[in-house]
Structures are given as structure tokens and as C-alpha cells.
Amino acid sequence: MNLVTVSGPPSVGKTSVILKTIVSLKERKLKVGVVKFDCLFTDDDILYEKAGVMVQKGLSGGLCPDHYFVSNIEEVTQWGLDNKFDILISESAGLCNRCSPYIKDIKAVCVIDNLSGIGTPKKIGPMLKSADIVIITKGDIVSQAEREVFASRVHSVNPGATILHVNGLTGQGSFELSTLLYDKDEDITTLKGKTLRFSMPAALCSYCLGETRIGESYQMGNVRKIDLGKREI
Amino acid sequence: MGVLTVPDLRNKKIDTLLTDYPFAETFLVNNGIDPEKFRDSSMEDYFRQLDPEHMEDHAIDPDHLLTQFADFVNQMLSFLGEDNKIVESITILPGHDKSGNPENFTEFVIRKNEIVSIVGPTGSGKSRLLGDIEWAAQNDTPTGRSILINKKTPDKKWRYSSSEKLVAQLSQNMNFVMDLSVFEFLELHAESRMITDRETVIKRIIKEANNLAGEKFDPDTPITALSGGQSRALMIADTAILSRSPIILIDEIENAGIDRKKALKLLLAEEKIVLMATHDPVLALMGNRRIVIKNGGIDKVIETTEEEKEILSEIEELDRKVQNMREKLRNGEKLTSE
Ligand SMILES: Nc1nc2c(ncn2[C@@H]2O[C@H](COP(=O)(O)OP(=O)(O)OP(=O)(O)O)[C@@H](O)[C@H]2O)c(=O)[nH]1
Ligand SMILES: Nc1ncnc2c1ncn2[C@@H]1O[C@H](COP(=O)(O)OP(=O)(O)O)[C@@H](O)[C@H]1O
Ligand SMILES: [Mg+2]
Ligand SMILES: [Mg+2]
Ligand SMILES: [Zn+2]
Ligand SMILES: [Zn+2]
Numbered sequence: 001m002n003l004v005t006v007s008g009p010p011s012v013g014k015t016s017v018i019l020k021t022i023v024s025l026k027e028r029k030l031k032v033g034v035v036k037f038d039c040l041f042t043d044d045d046i047l048y049e050k051a052g053v054m055v056q057k058g059l060s061g062g063l064c065p066d067h068y069f070v071s072n073i074e075e076v077t078q079w080g081l082d083n084k085f086d087i088l089i090s091e092s093a094g095l096c097n098r099c100s101p102y103i104k105d106i107k108a109v110c111v112i113d114n115l116s117g118i119g120t121p122k123k124i125g126p127m128l129k130s131a132d133i134v135i136i137t138k139g140d141i142v143s144q145a146e147r148e149v150f151a152s153r154v155h156s157v158n159p160g161a162t163i164l165h166v167n168g169l170t171g172q173g174s175f176e177l178s179t180l181l182y183d184k185d186e187d188i189t190t191l192k193g194k195t196l197r198f199s200m201p202a203a204l205c206s207y208c209l210g211e212t213r214i215g216e217s218y219q220m221g222n223v224r225k226i227d228l229g230k231r232e233i
Numbered sequence: 234m235g236v237l238t239v240p241d242l243r244n245k246k247i248d249t250l251l252t253d254y255p256f257a258e259t260f261l262v263n264n265g266i267d268p269e270k271f272r273d274s275s276m277e278d279y280f281r282q283l284d285p286e287h288m289e290d291h292a293i294d295p296d297h298l299l300t301q302f303a304d305f306v307n308q309m310l311s312f313l314g315e316d317n318k319i320v321e322s323i324t325i326l327p328g329h330d331k332s333g334n335p336e337n338f339t340e341f342v343i344r345k346n347e348i349v350s351i352v353g354p355t356g357s358g359k360s361r362l363l364g365d366i367e368w369a370a371q372n373d374t375p376t377g378r379s380i381l382i383n384k385k386t387p388d389k390k391w392r393y394s395s396s397e398k399l400v401a402q403l404s405q406n407m408n409f410v411m412d413l414s415v416f417e418f419l420e421l422h423a424e425s426r427m428i429t430d431r432e433t434v435i436k437r438i439i440k441e442a443n444n445l446a447g448e449k450f451d452p453d454t455p456i457t458a459l460s461g462g463q464s465r466a467l468m469i470a471d472t473a474i475l476s477r478s479p480i481i482l483i484d485e486i487e488n489a490g491i492d493r494k495k496a497l498k499l500l501l502a503e504e505k506i507v508l509m510a511t512h513d514p515v516l517a518l519m520g521n522r523r524i525v526i527k528n529g530g531i532d533k534v535i536e537t538t539e540e541e542k543e544i545l546s547e548i549e550e551l552d553r554k555v556q557n558m559r560e561k562l563r564n565g566e567k568l569t570s571e
Contacts, residue, residue, distance in 0.1 A: 027375070098292060115410060118421070122263050125292045129301075142410050143464075144401050144472045145422040152425035155395045156263040159305035163395040172360065175375065176368050176392075198292050 001080055002087040002186050005101050007094045007127050008111035013137035014091050015044045016168025017111055019051050022089075023171070024178035030086040035076045037069045037092040037101075044091065054083060058226040065092055066099035067200055072226040073103070074191045074214050079228050081189065087182050099200040100127035103191065103214070107181065110161075113138040114150050121153040126198040128154070133180060134161045137168050191215075237306045239299045247279070248272040256313075256427060260305045264298065265291065276302070312396050313427060320399075320479035321345055321383050323366065323506065328377030330530025331358070336378075341524075341534060345479065348497060348507040350517045353526030359510040362526060363482050366508070367400040368392060376529060401478035407464045409456040415439065415467065416452035422475050434474065441499055442470035445491045447560065462491050469496045473503045483509040483516075494519070494549070515552055518545040 008014050015036075022032050033054045036044045040059060048055035056079060060068030069092050080088035092101050094110075102108035110131035112120065115138050121128060128134065134154055139147050151163055162180065166173035195212040242250070247268060250257050261268045271279050280295045287293075322344045327336035343349055351359050361376060369380045369387040380387065382399075391399045411418060419438055423431040435452070443449045446466035450459060459467065469491070472481060481500055497519055500507050511517050518541050525532045537545075558568055 098290065118411070122265065129292070130297065139402075140404060141406050141408075143404055143406075143468045144476060145418070145468070146409065146411060148401075148476065149421050149425045151395045152259075153263060156259050156305065157301075159260075159301050159308055162393045170360070172364065175364065179373065198294070199289075 001077075001085050001188050002107070002182055003077060003080070003090070003188050003191075004087065004107045004109060004181050005090045005092070005103065006109045006111060007092045007101055007131075008135075009116065009124070010093050010095070012111050012113040012116070013166075013168035014093075014111045015047055017135055017137060017166050017174060017177070018089055018091060019047065019053075020166070020168065020171035020174035021178045021181065022051065022053055024175045025087060025182060028178075028182070030182060031084060033080050033083055033085040033088050035079075035088065035090045037065050037072075037090065039065050039093065039095060042093075054085075056226070056228055064096050064099055064200070066094070066096065066101045068226075069101040070196060070200070070214065073101070074216075075226060075228065077188065077191050089181075094124070094127045097123060097125045097127070100125065100130065100198055102126070102130055102197040103194050104197055105194065106188070106191075107132055108197070109133045109135060109181075111135045111137060112154070114142045114147060118149055118153050121150075121157050124157075129158050130197045131158060131161055133177075134158060134163045135166050135173075135177065136163065137166055139165050140167055140169065237303050237310075239296075239303050242299050242303055242306075243277045244275050246273060246275055254306050254309070256309050257302075257306055259424075260302055264302075308394075308396070309427070312394075319383070320506070323480065324381035324384060325362075325366070325531070326379040326381065327531070328365075328370075328372070328374075328379075330376075330528045332528060334530065336530045338531060338534070341531070343506055343508075345504050345506050346501050348501070348509065348520040350520035350523040351508060351510045351526060352512060352517060352523055353532075357526045358529040359526050361529065362524070362531070363400075363508060363510065366480065367398075367482070369399060396477070398478045400480045400482055401472050401476040402482040402484070403468060403472060407461045407468075409459070409464060412455065412457060414453050414455055415450065415459075418456050419471065419475070422471060426475055426477060428475070438467070438470045438474050441474065442466040445469060445495055445499070447491075466491045466496075470499065473500045473505065479504075480506045480508060483507065483511070515545065515548050518542070518548075 006014055006018060018034065025032050034048050036042055036055065036057045038059055040061065042057055045055045045057045056076060058068060058072055073090065076090065077088065094100065108131045110128050112128065112134065114136060136151060136154065147165065154163055164173055164177055166177055192215040194214050199212055251268060258268050266279065276299060283293065322342050325341040327338055329335050351362060353359050365374050365376055365378045366380055368374065369382065369391045370378050371386065372379050390397055413421065416435060419435040420431055423434055428434055439452055446463045448460065448463065450463050493515065497507060509516055509520065517523055518537055521537060523535050523537070525535060561568060
């Protein structure tokens with residue numbers, strides 16, 4: 001199974017882009033599942049279900065959703081393996097600009113939109129700076145010049161990333177994105193032992209204290225567990 | 234100047250770096266480093282004076298940042314070292330339609346300074362064709378088409394580089410969202426394109442834009458206060474002159490009080506290839522050729538005939554009349570039937 005983490009500020013178009021991209025992945029006969037991480041509320045699971053995509057959601061409540069993500073991603077990965085997905089996509093709303101859910105050696109996608117203003121790339125922390133792929137949405141609303149200026153700002157904070165423009169409404173660019181997401185030679189069976197790309201401060205749990213290793217044995221303090229329902233195989 | 238390495242970056246004075254690579258300032262500023270304050274320091278010195286708590290709060294990882302800095306400088310060096318007028322032609326090699334039938338042509342070559350229009354019903358595959366070109370397809374898209382640039386298999390940079398896109402697109406939307414004056418806006422764009430003589434370029438864009446729009450505007454006008462026609466004119470002039478992309482996609486230039494013929498002329502004068510998906514007869518007939526798409530495939534290519542060119546003159550005459558009436562109404566005049 002491939003795992004891809006997609007992250008980005010609220011309402012930038014993460015779900016729209018993922019849904020359009022899944023269409024192209026399904027055309028290649030790949031089985032796709034999604035898990036959505038958010039804070040208090042999300043309707044995204046309904047959108048995925050409507051599109052016939054298996055989905056789980058986890059709400060972190062008062063915790064930083066990225067902390068909650070890392071406490072649960074191993075379990076979610078096992079859920080994905082149980083369901084024999086070829087590719088599992090996690091969507092998380094990056095609410096705090098300091099944390100980011102990216103894991104070393106796991107493909108990391110950051111979504112931002114052209115409307116957020118040219119100062120934004122500078123403000124977003126590791127979620128943008130350490131992503132492998134940066135997707136810029138809502139290009140239909142701005143001019144070519146604004147798209148170019150915005151993309152160059154993104155490039156200056158993350159020169160190593162592949163930057164793609166995708167339209168969440170029309171799907172323009174989503175086929176191209178789909179070709180970058182799945183790699184048939186990659187096969188993940190567990191995340192145990194893998195580490196985060198950046199530590200997450202703000203003391204709530206072991207990850208707040210700088211822990212980067214994944215797995216139950218490293219989780220201490222205020223850890224909430226995701227409810228994945230009954231495990232069906 | 235060869236490739237910049239991380240150890241070089243780490244130890245050279247920032248002042249020296251900025252002399253050698255003036256564009257490095259963009260990187261520093263966007264990563265929260267004030268170049269003025271640290272002129273006499275090296276990056277190593279800069280990291281050393283940072284408070285560990287600040288580094289933690291702002292997620293600063295020195296090695297990661299230095300690697301990215303070196304990437305940025307090296308990409309910029311190769312970007313600046315290349316000639317941007319290198320695209321002489323693009324060639325479309327056939328794929329298949331939605332039912333899998335092969336497309337019925339051997340190759341389709343479009344040269345610079347050429348306008349090609351694309352027609353076909355909604356859902357027929359116009360956008361997919363434009364997408365194939367933008368992505369420089371290599372028999373790896375749903376249509377199976379391949380694209381050549383200057384008759385050769387294109388460099389991967391056209392897919393992945395953020396500064397060198399094959400295609401610039403004129404948006405459907407006619408409004409700007411940034412809150413800047415026309416001058417500031419163009420300056421920002423010129424800066425991101427690494428243009429050195431900004432003043433001259435900006436003046437030229439404003440002159441050309443005013444040439445396209447009915448009502449003139451000046452450099453101090455906020456871009457959000459421009460009328461639809463003025464915004465459109467500015468977008469076109471800016472894309473023609475400042476965008477490095479050799480191909481311009483137009484998804485319909487609306488009838489928003491600009492001279493469409495002049496607009497296309499301006500794009501061609503800048504040695505662009507223009508592709509238009511449109512059903513507007515004035516635009517469709519302005520192309521030298523038009524591609525007809527059916528069921529996902531290129532069904533045929535039609536050369537604009539002499540008769541069609543005559544018809545075009547008639548439509549343009551009508552168009553001018555309508556524009557005139559619009560102008561009169563706008564100025565509070567009465568329409569008369571001369
Ligand atoms: N104009 C335009 N609108 C878009 C685009 N992509 C998404 N949208 C719209 O933006 C809104 C938010 O899109 P979502 O896909 O729900 O965004 P999200 O990032 O998943 O949002 P959260 O999960 O709630 O953080 C919706 O109304 C979309 O239709 C785009 O490329 N252009
Ligand atoms: N040759 C083809 N083979 C398979 N699918 C195609 C082909 N051409 C187009 N499509 C698909 O058909 C759909 C509609 O095409 P699109 O380009 O959006 O149409 P238009 O822009 O003309 O309205 C898209 O999902 C596109 O990927
Ligand atoms: Mg969403
Ligand atoms: Mg279309
Ligand atoms: Zn956080
Ligand atoms: Zn925590």
C-alpha cells in the first residue's frame with residue numbers, strides 16, 4: 001500500500017483536489033481509501049462516501065489535529081491494509097502553522113490557494129516548507145500574473161518541491177497530480193519506527209515533548225485514539 | 234560561477250552571497266532572515282546567534298534550510314542562463330479518441346507567431362488537449378498523445394519547474410484580488426520574473442494595456458478599481474510581455490470592452506503560440522487553423538478559407554457597430570439609425 005499525507009489550511013480545496021485525483025487513480029484500477037483528520041467538525045466524510053470512496057474520520061477536539069494525527073496514523077494505516085487499499089490518502093486541516101503531519105519517506109502534499117495572499121507562503125511553517133509536492137488551487141479566480149507571483153513565493157520557501165496548479169472545481173491538473181502520487185514499487189506495512197519530518201512542540205503528549213517515533217509504545221500523556229469502528233477483513 | 238554547494242553557503246558572508254547571487258535576497262526575506270541585519274555574518278553565524286527556543290517555535294532546521302538555499306540559488310542560475318525564446322514549434326503526435334480509435338493524422342505542428350483555435354462540444358476533450366500540451370504528454374495521458382518541442386522529446390523541466398511553465402493561461406475571471414496599484418502589481422510580477430530593467434518594462438505594459446482598453450488608466454490606479462475591460466487589457470499586456478511561457482491558452486476572451494484583434498496581435502508580436510478554445514466566430518476565425526475535437530479525438534484540422542476571412546471582416550464590422558453603440562450608451566447618448 002502507498003500512503004500519501006495531504007495537508008493544508010482550512011477550505012483551500014483539499015477535498016476537491018483529492019476527489020478529482022481519485023477519479024484518475026480509479027481509472028488505473030487502484031483501490032483508494034481516505035482518512036480525514038480535523039478539529040471539531042467535518043462533512044468531508046460525506047463527500048467522500050458520496051463519491052464511493054471508503055473513508056474514516058477523526059476529530060481531535062481541543063488538541064492540535066497534527067498531534068492527534070501522529071497518535072493515530074499507525075492504526076489508520078492498519079485499517080488501510082486490512083481493506084487492501086492500493087493507496088491511502090490522509091487529509092488534514094493544518095490549523096496551527098507550527099506543526100505538520102509529514103513523515104519521513106512518506107509522500108507529503110501541501111495544498112494552498114491563490115487567494116490566501118502573497119504573504120502566506122512565508123507564514124506557513126513546515127507544512128509548506130517540507131512538503132514534496134505543493135498544489136496551488138483556485139487559479140481560476142486570479143490572473144496569470146498573480147498565479148506566477150504566488151508560485152514564485154512558494155518556490156522561494158520550498159525550492160525542492162514539485163509545484164502544480166490544480167483546479168478543484170474543473171479538475172484541471174488533477175490527472176497530472178495522480179501520476180505523482182502512486183508508485184507501484186512502494187509498499188508500506190507499518191509506520192512503526194518511522195519519524196516525523198519535524199518535531200511538534202506545545203506540551204500535550206509525548207509528541208509535544210519532541211518525540212518523533214511512531215507507535216503505541218512512544219505515546220504518553222494525553223493521547224486520544226481514533227474510533228475506526230469494527231475491524232472488518 | 235559553478236554550482237553552489239552547502240558548505241560554501243554555510244561559511245560565506247551573506248554580503249558576498251548577495252553580491253554573487255543578488256536574487257538570493259528573495260530567499261532570505263521569504264525565510265524570515267533580514268539581509269541588511271546579517272550582511273557581515275555567514276549563515277553559520279546567523280544560526281549560531283539564534284535562540285534555540287526561537288528555532289523550535291519557528292521550526293528552523295539549519296541543514297534543511299541550507300539545502301533549500303543551495304537548491305534555490307542553483308535553480309535560479311540555470312533559469313537565468315537560458316534563453317527564453319527557445320520554443321520554435323510544438324508538435325502533437327496522434328493518440329486515440331475516447332473509444333480507442335486512433336487519431337487520423339500523422340503529426341500536427343504549431344509554430345511560434347501562430348494562432349490555432351480549438352472547437353468542439355462541451356465534454357469533447359478540448360481541455361484535455363490543452364492539458365496534454367501543458368503537461369508535454371508522452372503517451373502517458375488518457376489520450377495517448379505525445380508532444381514534441383522543437384521536434385524533440387521535451388525536457389522534464391516543463392513539467393516540474395515552477396518558473397518555467399510551457400503554458401500561461403488567461404483566466405476566465407476578470408478581477409484581480411491583490412490590493413496594490415497597477416505599478417506595484419507589475420513591479421511584483423517583474424521581480425518574480427527576475428527582470429532587471431523593471432521601470433521600462435512596466436511602462437511598456439501600461440502603454441500596451443491602455444492601447445487595448447477603451448478608457449485609459451494610470452500607474453497609480455489600484456488594480457481592484459480597474460473596470461472589467463481595463464483589467465482584461467492589463468492581464469493580456471502583462472502576460473504577453475512579462476510571462477516567460479511560450480504558449481498562451483485562452484479560454485475565451487470575453488467581449489469586455491477590449492480590442493480583441495489588437496490583443497491577439499500583441500501576443501503574437503511577443504513571439505507566442507496562441508491556442509484558443511472558443512466558439513466565438515470572431516475569435517475562431519482569427520486562427521490560421523482550427524482543430525475540431527470529437528469524442529476525445531482530433532477529428533480534423535480546418536484551414537481558415539478565403540471565404541471565411543471575408544466573412545470575418547463582415548462580423549468584425551458588425552462587432553465594431555455593437556461596440557460603438559455600447560460606447561454611446563455608456564456616454565449617455567441616444568442611438569440613431571444612420
Ligand atoms: N474557484 C475555485 N473554487 C475551488 C477550487 N477548489 C476548491 N474550491 C472551492 O473551495 C471550497 C472549499 O473546498 P474544499 O475542497 O472543501 O476545501 P478543504 O481544503 O477540503 O476544506 P476543509 O477540509 O474544510 O479544510 C469549496 O466551495 C470548493 O468548491 C478551485 O480550484 N477554484
Ligand atoms: N481521448 C480521450 N480518451 C479518454 N478520455 C478522454 C479523451 N479526451 C478527453 N477525455 C476525457 O473526457 C472528459 C471531458 O473532456 P474535457 O477536455 O474536459 O472536454 P471539454 O473541455 O471539451 O469540455 C475529461 O474527463 C477528459 O479527461
Ligand atoms: Mg476537506
Ligand atoms: Mg473544457
Ligand atoms: Zn500544532
Ligand atoms: Zn501532542
